[in-house]
Amino acid sequence: MKIEVPPLGKGIDKVAVSCWYVQTGSEIKEGEDIVELSADKAIFSLPSPTTGILKEIFIKENSEAKIGEALGVIE
């Protein structure tokens, strides 16, 4: 399952990845915070959509992502 940037409100069309809380290969539970996103003067902790292993990170720290874009994948 892909980890996607959720809608954060009107007028926010991209975010920066400020911090991944976990590494690839880590076991993750659904609802556990896995990555921190920043937009304007807000930081947003994104929870995992499912339980599994973080297989791959597509968007690294200090990179930007659009709303809806896949940040990584959990299997």
Place this chain on the structure above:
Amino acid sequence: MAVFDQSQKICIPCKIYDLGLIDYNQAYRRQKQALSGVISGGENVLFLCEHPAVFTLGRLDKKDNFSCSLREIEKKNIPVVPIDRGGKITFHGQGQLLVYPIFDLNCFGKDLKFFMHQMEEVLIDFLQEFGIVANRVPGHTGAWVKDKKIASIGIGVRKWVSYHGLAVNLNTNLDSFRMIKPCGLNVEMTSLEKQLGYKINMPQAKQKMIRCFQKIFCLGIEE
């Protein structure tokens, strides 16, 4: 769950806590406790307080926004605390009013831009109570008096519940801001005292701030 709707005048329940003058890290621990409570379905919380002198570094700060050397900072004995909020570096000190809304943003449409816009609205309303005309500056969240910054905003959000919040300079000693580029900007900071020429009564200011939050966010207040 009550949902924000100004036209329907539905009140969103909120408890208010005045923490007085409190160490930054201690206030942060109180915020995290309240955050867990609201995430678990508890009432929204609004903290008001002042802090002893401290510099805080938001997530976007690359530690390159000091205008002086670290030695000078150490001489002043002002701690530097990296923290999990948006934005860059700022200064907190006595005479500055901090407000930390621990709000379930599911009540406010899960819209970060709207939430921060409303916090700016609170600030503009609050300053108007003192006869100060404040404005927004596109791209620079906060409250401004013409080209001088009078209040800053920086938040964190976990499970769609907010923490951290806003800081407005009432009687703040502005000298410490000269040691940094506030929010990463070459900007002059101002305060209500500087604008009006007299010291602001903090307890009265807190009551005005609570009323502004109550009005803008349609809160049903429990103190």
